[in-house]
Structures are given as C-alpha cells and as structure tokens.
Amino acid sequence: MGKATGFLEFRRATPADNPPALRIESFAEFHNHMDVEKLRIQCARCMDCGVPFCHTGLAPDKGGIGCPLNNLIPEWNDLVYKGNIPEAYRRLSKTSNFPEFTGRVCPALCEGSCTAGLILEPVAIKNAEVHIIDYMYEHNLIKPYVPQTRTGKTVAVAGAGPAGLAAADTLNKLGHSVTVYERDDRVGGLLMYGIPNMKLDKKIIDRRVNLMKEEGVQFVTNTEITDLGELRGRFDAVVLSTGARKPRPLSVQGSDLSGVYYAVDFLKAATKSYLDSSAEHIDCSDKNVIVVGGGDTGTDCVATSIRLGARSVTQLEIMDKLPEKRNDRNPWPTFPRVLKTDYGQEEAITKFGGDPRVYLTTIEKITGTDGKVTHVHTTGVKFENGRFTPVGETTAREADIVLIAMGFVGAEDSIKGVPLSQRGVISTKKDAVNTVDTELAGVFAAGDARRGQSLVVWAIREGRDAAFACDKYLQN
Numbered sequence: 001m002g003k004a005t006g007f008l009e010f011r012r013a014t015p016a017d018n019p020p021a022l023r024i025e026s027f028a029e030f031h032n033h034m035d036v037e038k039l040r041i042q043c044a045r046c047m048d049c050g051v052p053f054c055h056t057g058l059a060p061d062k063g064g065i066g067c068p069l070n071n072l073i074p075e076w077n078d079l080v081y082k083g084n085i086p087e088a089y090r091r092l093s094k095t096s097n098f099p100e101f102t103g104r105v106c107p108a109l110c111e112g113s114c115t116a117g118l119i120l121e122p123v124a125i126k127n128a129e130v131h132i133i134d135y136m137y138e139h140n141l142i143k144p145y146v147p148q149t150r151t152g153k154t155v156a157v158a159g160a161g162p163a164g165l166a167a168a169d170t171l172n173k174l175g176h177s178v179t180v181y182e183r184d185d186r187v188g189g190l191l192m193y194g195i196p197n198m199k200l201d202k203k204i205i206d207r208r209v210n211l212m213k214e215e216g217v218q219f220v221t222n223t224e225i226t227d228l229g230e231l232r233g234r235f236d237a238v239v240l241s242t243g244a245r246k247p248r249p250l251s252v253q254g255s256d257l258s259g260v261y262y263a264v265d266f267l268k269a270a271t272k273s274y275l276d277s278s279a280e281h282i283d284c285s286d287k288n289v290i291v292v293g294g295g296d297t298g299t300d301c302v303a304t305s306i307r308l309g310a311r312s313v314t315q316l317e318i319m320d321k322l323p324e325k326r327n328d329r330n331p332w333p334t335f336p337r338v339l340k341t342d343y344g345q346e347e348a349i350t351k352f353g354g355d356p357r358v359y360l361t362t363i364e365k366i367t368g369t370d371g372k373v374t375h376v377h378t379t380g381v382k383f384e385n386g387r388f389t390p391v392g393e394t395t396a397r398e399a400d401i402v403l404i405a406m407g408f409v410g411a412e413d414s415i416k417g418v419p420l421s422q423r424g425v426i427s428t429k430k431d432a433v434n435t436v437d438t439e440l441a442g443v444f445a446a447g448d449a450r451r452g453q454s455l456v457v458w459a460i461r462e463g464r465d466a467a468f469a470c471d472k473y474l475q476n
C-alpha cells in the first residue's frame, strides 16, 4: 500500500467529462483523463485489502463481483502512486490484453466491489487503468512482441470482436499461427460497430489491431465463415467468437413500417458514415426519435440520435426506475444496480430540457402513413404476479424513427456445424460459466457467442480462457 492513511485523507475525485452542450456537437470522445498528480492521490486511497474484492471476478449470474479479468488492482494502484507506470503496466498486462478498451467502456465491476465503497466511495480504478495504458502508448513504450519460435500449429478465429481479438492475441504470443476471419469490413466487433465513437474512438482499436498485425496475427475481413467442417479441415484448431447479435424483435402491429430499425443497425450505420464519408447514416435531422429500451444500448441510441440532429428523443422502458441506493437484494460487493443518469440522458436533458426516459411503459402498436411510421402508441404497465399487465390510457406519440434496443436473444445460427444450446448460444461441454470447450475436438467458443450478450471485459476473459484451452489441446 503506497500511503497507509490515503483512504482517510483523500476523497474520490474523477475528471469532469466535456459538458453535454459541447460534446453533442461531434462524435469525439468526451471522457477526460486525470492529471497524473491527482491520479496518484486517488491511487493512494487504495488500502491493499487482505481480501481485495475488486479483483475477484465472481458471481457473474448475480451481477458480478470484482474484475472478471482478475486484474491485479491493488498492485498497480500502489505502483501508480509511486509513479512507476511501466511496472504498473507490466502487472496490468499479465491479466489484460486490451486495457485501453476496458479503461474506456467497462462499467467497472471492480469499483462496485471496492471495500472503500462500503463506507465512502470506491477507488478510481478505471481512471488508473486507462492512464497506465495510454501513458505507455504516448511514450512509445508498447513494442510489438513477436514470438522467437513458432509451434507450427495453426488456429482460425471466427469473429473479430473483443473475444476473438483476445484469443488471437494470446494464442499468437504463445507461438501459434493465428488467422482471424471477420464478416465486417473492419475488425473490432461491437467495439467498432456497436459502441459509438464518443465512448471509444475507433483509432484506439486500429492502433491495437496494427500492433497485432506487426506481431504476426493475420486478419481476413469481409469474410463470413459459413461451414465449421471446412474450417476445421484447414486449421489445427478453431475458436468461435461470433457474438450474440440476434436481436429481440418488437412483435407489435406496425413494426415492419419504414423508419423502424434495430439499434445495432442504426449505430453501425452512424459509425460507418463517421469513418467513411461515402457511407450513409440513418437521417435523424429534425425527426422525432423513439428508442425502445432503457438499457445501455438504448442510451447509445439516444446520444447518437442527438448528434444526428433529432428534434426530440424519447426512451421507453418497461421496467420501473432503479432505486437511488443499493437495496437488500443487491448488497456490496455485488455490482450496484442503482439509478444512473448516463451520458445520453445528460445530453437529452441539456438539449431538450428533460430526462428522455419514460418508465413502466410498453408499445401497443405502431402506425404510419404511406408505409412510413408516424406514431407509436404506448400504454402504462404494472408488474404483478411475475408479469406485466397494461394499465391506463393509450398515448399516441409522434415518431419518425423507432429504434429497437430490447436486447438480444442469442447467437446467429449462420455457421453450419456449430451446435447451439437451448439458450440459443454455442453449447460448450457443461454450458457452465467459463467452460470454453465444445464437444468437438479442437473447437472452442468464447464471448457473447457462448455466454449471451454481456460485457467487453467478459469477452476478453473468455477469449483468454479459450486461448489457454486451445493451447493445451494443441500441445496435447
């Protein structure tokens, strides 16, 4: 522990984001980094707990306790406090392939479990993480690691999201020859074409992918894998990391009208047109946008619609508001499920003068004129005996664009020969947490494709697990 009394002397402080009125003018990242002296003080708050819950990575089914990567958080907090960033990076890179991604987009399960948060506020762990990796890049201290010897074994990775990238990076460093196949024109999965640029600048992904190329990983984009048997015939082992992109449909009258889109299609088009000026986004200018779904994907749709010039944005949520504080069913050290006003809502409040979220509301039908959506008809709901029942009057809300952000129901079944479980994800031996071996020899599954829609940090963890299991198989 750097400073024994740090947690008594200093309170949590994090850098202010760019103000909403400024940041909605562009797709530039809006989180700011912390001045290094202020960050050292924040790291001095870490108590180097006997049982550091921040790094346990347990109970994902209950919302998660601590970092799924088991990052050695107390060690690098101490090293940042002492000003030794290169050594902090060495500790961080033992467990994490891509801290520049998680340091930007992770909800920080670690902070939800930090002991300091029991009484006061958690240590600013995520700020330390992003500072360490960005410092290393900025000072040209990240060098390509090319293995001295190769094993002669070949591995195909299907899908280049964070799970596939973590698997490829780890396998390559273990000396295997890795080829990553990606259906999209760019590498990154939902990091690239889901999470908007203002949360994760796409140059950060390209920087890492270029490093991996220098290290020997081969990337083949614009290529969809359709037949597992064919891939197994060409490679010694296969990692399947194709995500869980099958969206939950909105099954109401009118959902086939023009102007109704799935969230990821909308977000992908926005990022693609931001990156390639010739590509078209879905035009929101002067349009009334209704986002169906109050989760993080819905929030990304709110923020993107605002940047694309929407006249109004409403976000419908079937669930009730979360509580302001943890309740008895959500005790420390599980991740706090409490009400937050995220960046998209902050921006809507600034632009339109009110929180866009409407709770306990569902859609009855969508109506339109000449095949185009004009209204979304909603009604209130109450939750009774385990189900939602409609209450109150129907409200007709003007809408030009409806964005469906109601979650995902599982993996796509586009690859011949891939076994799917009853949950609609790739089935692995026990279908249990962190079991990445499928019933097929030399075939491993990782990330959302195996566990269902989750988080970047879990995808990276599973990519690493799949790589180590694959390495064991290849080494017989």
Ligand SMILES: Cc1cc2nc3c(=O)[nH]c(=O)nc-3n(C[C@H](O)[C@H](O)[C@H](O)COP(=O)(O)OP(=O)(O)OC[C@H]3O[C@@H](n4cnc5c(N)ncnc54)[C@H](O)[C@@H]3O)c2cc1C
Binding pocket: 105, 106, 107, 158, 159, 160, 161, 162, 163, 164, 181, 182, 183, 184, 188, 189, 190, 191, 194, 195, 199, 223, 224, 225, 226, 241, 242, 243, 244, 245, 264, 267, 296, 297, 300, 414, 415, 446, 447, 448, 449, 453, 454, 455, 456, 457, 459
């Ligand atoms: C809009 C949105 C915002 C999110 N924001 C966050 C966030 O802020 N923080 C967070 O932690 N998590 C977030 N998530 C969740 C997170 O992005 C995912 O959990 C994570 O990306 C899963 O990684 P993955 O590698 O398993 O799958 P994906 O990222 O989905 O990547 C799978 C890749 O496989 C490719 N593919 C699919 N089939 C084939 C095939 N047959 N052949 C070749 N390639 C194929 C796909 O094109 C894709 O590139 C968000 C999700 C969404 C939808």
Ligand code: SF4
Binding pocket: 045, 046, 047, 048, 049, 052, 053, 054, 055, 073, 074, 077, 113, 114, 115, 116, 123, 125
């Ligand atoms: S739980 Fe918090 S205070 Fe304890 S070691 Fe982890 S970061 Fe430090």
